Amino acid sequence: MSYFRTFTRLTAPALASLGLAFTLTTLSGCGSRSGTDAETPSTAADSAKPVVVDTVALKRAAMQRDSLKADSIAKKNGQLPGAILPGHRIVAFYGNIRSKGMGILGREPKEQMFRKFAGVLKEWQEADPSIPVQAALHNVTITAQGTPGKDGKWRLMNSKATIEEVLSWAKEHNCILFLDVQPGHSTLEAELPKLEQYLKDPIVHLGIDPEFSLATMPGVRPNQKIGTLDAKDVNFTVNFLARIVSENKLPPKVLTVHRFTRKMITNYKNIKLDPRVQIVMHMDGHGEPTLKKDSYHDYIQTEPVQYTGFKLFYEYDARPKPHHIMTPKEVLSELTPKPLYIQYQ
Structure with missing residues (x-):
């Protein structure tokens, strides 16, 4: 397992499959034309770019979430299910x-x-x-x-x-x-x-x-x-x-x-x-x-x-x-x- 920071390019559907919610907000800039749906070529290209996701950060977040969940279960029940010690x-x-x-x-x-x-x-x-x-x-x-x-x-x-x-x-x-x-x-x-x-x-x-x-x-x-x-x-x-x-x-x-x-x-x-x-x-x-x-x-x-x-x-x-x-x-x-x-x- 490598502990160097790695990045994976994921598209919006791929992000959705990971359970990640995100929103895209369009901001009107100076000189923009209201009432039109036209996109400039550069805007279209930008929207097609895959989102860069730090997979190491995602794994760390998942580990932290699992750790907090484990702590909660252990505090409530004494141990996690299937624990060998101290019952044996x-x-x-x-x-x-x-x-x-x-x-x-x-x-x-x-x-x-x-x-x-x-x-x-x-x-x-x-x-x-x-x-x-x-x-x-x-x-x-x-x-x-x-x-x-x-x-x-x-x-x-x-x-x-x-x-x-x-x-x-x-x-x-x-x-x-x-x-x-x-x-x-x-x-x-x-x-x-x-x-x-x-x-x-x-x-x-x-x-x-x-x-x-x-x-x-x-x-x-x-x-x-x-x-x-x-x-x-x-x-x-x-x-x-x-x-x-x-x-x-x-x-x-x-x-x-x-x-x-x-x-x-x-x-x-x-x-x-x-x-x-x-x-x-x-x-x-x-x-x-x-x-x-x-x-x-x-x-x-x-x-x-x-x-x-x-x-x-x-x-x-x-x-x-x-x-x-x-x-x-x-x-x-x-x-x-x-x-x-x-x-x-």
Whole structure:
């Protein structure tokens, strides 16, 4: 999607089809002859010229109108129709179905992984029967790379076949699907439009990962330093998703934003909320329980945005012994606020 100002020449019928009302007023000038319908050639030519319409301005006006409407509905009913949060707790398996090293999603054979997932979902539902659990798959779809690639952006997008396969897994097992973006040395403005066709599906949501956002750090390879995103990047993402929701008449999208250091998200107070997008600030760090709880307090609880999330690592949280992976009951009893998004890697 281009954000440069574009103009489209539209004739009067075309304007009418957009629902735009306009009137033409004829003013008599000096020396005009009253009582005649004659047009000079230049006047006829002028009236035949198409009207220039700023289509970007029209889209902005439509977005503003939709935003005001969404605000009105949300204030009246609490949430927009179809909103997942806060009426559910999302529990997700994270990774990439083409990689054994990125997380539980992809590490084990498909059916074995889903049997394990069913047990985890049951544990969470039993730990808090007051709120239904919504199962989710969280697939890293644009992945930071160890080499720069032909364009020097240090990231690679999953193939169409891979995205469609993980989407089919989600639908087969009544899950929602998060497509996660690690921009590398690219930007969200450049990468997110690549996912728009998939985000038009009502079960598809989005994650963005500041850890692997290095556009402001020239020459730094992913994993050498922790990256960063600013509130303006989050706001761009919110506006991008809100437009998709409005244009396709979808229920609100959920946006997860990974975080485990203060600098990963700057100017958090400037993040703007929109009822069409539900923002989850997600504590993404691994380690022993005390460290994880401290990180949640420092970077999620004390810098609130909207909803909160918490990640559990099968491989890293339990090392070294006697550390362990926190149980659902521990998470719910020891974290404030209780996270509504839980992710296993």
